[in-house]
Amino acid sequence: MSGALKEKERIVQILLEAFERNKSVNYICCNDGLRYQRIRLLMEYAYDVCKKYGKVYLSDNKNACALILLPAKKTFSFQSIIWDIKLVLKVIGLNHVRKVLRREQEIKKHHPKYPFFYLWFIGVLPSQQGSGNGTSLLQQVLNDARDMGLQVYLETSTLENLPWYKGFNFKIYGELDFGYRFFLLKKS
Structure with missing residues (x-):
């Protein structure tokens, strides 16, 4: 297995384990007997998109990771269309597409x-x-964003994570309701 493939597999595994019970992730993934596989495919999708249009971080000890999207760099490509179709068919499910699209638009x-x-x-x-591990990695992400002169935005549905983000001076600038509380945070 090549180094890049090993990195992808490790990152997908970390995210799968870390987000298996996440309300927001489970909102996107059709909740059926294939939920675990759907979450894996969602994380593979996120990895591929961020590898092409952002940054991918893996801690030195390979126990933590971060996926950064740089939306200003995202452009139309046939590859991204294929990724999106696969996401709809294999992760979201046709019956849930409208609900998930409305969420993403909001x-x-x-x-x-x-x-x-x-x-x-x-x-x-x-x-x-x-x-x-997460603290060190987030500090690296914030340093890179600062060096690029960019603000950092994120969302979380995990209430327990809010104090951690606030410790890095993230501010809640909004809250949405998707049947669970969804916090919008930014750091200038």
């Missing part, structure tokens, strides 16, 4: 019109949470 209404760093996913293996 979120994007709150994003800035200028270039920004979008922290799509940051995850730590559950067995390693609380050991500083």
Whole structure:
């Protein structure tokens, strides 16, 4: 297995374990007998998109990762269309597309019109949470965003994560309701 493929597999595994019970992720993935596989495919999709249109981070000890999207760099391509079709068919499910599209439109209404760093996913293996891996990785992400002169935006449905983000001076600038509380945060 090549180094790039090993990196992708490790990152997908970290995110799968870290987000398996996440309300927002489970809202997107059709909740059926294939939920675990659907979450894996969602994380593969996010990895591919961020590898092409953003940044991918893996901690030195390979226990934490982050996926950053740079929306200003995202352009139309046939590859991205194929990824989106696969996402609809294999992750969301045709019966849930409208619901998920409405959710994504509502979120994007709150994003800035200028270039920004979008922290799509940051995850730590559950067995390693609380050991500083996520903190070190988030600091690296914030340093890169600062060096590029970009604000960092993210969303979370995990109430327990809010104090951690606030410790990095993220501010809640909005809250949405999708049947669960969904917080919009930014750091200037």
